[in-house]
Amino acid sequence: MHGENALEKTNRINVLFDFYGSLLTEKQQMFLKCYYHDDYSLSEIADDFDISRQAVYEHLKRSEQILEDYEKKLGLAARHERLRAGLMRLEQQIGELPDPWREKLRSTADLIRGAEAGYTPEGAAGN
Template identity: 40%
Template sequence: MEKIFEQVLLYDFYGELLTPHQRNIYEDAVCNDMSLGEIAKEHGISRQGVHDLIKRCDKILQDYESKLHLVARFGTVREKIGEIEQLTRLNQTGQMETISGEEPKLQERMERIRSLSREILKEL
């Protein structure tokens, strides 16, 4: 399951850099969960050809990520935004929620939010 999630993320970020033929077959395999046989029949190529093309696309997408690191940056930014959301969360009474049993210290939270914001901007 994790491999499929990684493939979909890579495809979301770099899929447009594949040729239309590669994109169609890779999308059928990864996003549409079609079997090699179904894809081969639909596109008029052998199952082995489909398999080879999927492996080639995996490598191409991994190579893009190893050079550009867009997926990794996206993950980092997403984590920091999650932390900002936690720092600003209010309970039902409109008071700041405690984090890890600590009473909310507004000044410390604001400074952490500023720090996270600067880190996010550096990532972009």
């Protein structure tokens, strides 16, 4: 992989891995981590696992396709990106409001962010 497309692909696979990595086999997870997170070459992975470069390549391609299939069916990464973009826009709009309105709206934005992250800030349920 070279250039900007390589960076985009690496970022995409890392995002998908964050959402769906635990659904992969241990071997698939290991190969993806080595290649995309730790920046190992195909040869380095092949040497570490005592298999051919072609076998590593095929494992990676299959794992990438599985991640893409999960995203196509579940859409969690796309949903996350839409929520993130919406929150950024909301925060920008909150910043343009008069001071008295900002605190409550920022609290609501934090509540949404927390829900996306999987937790609820204390006391947020009553707001």
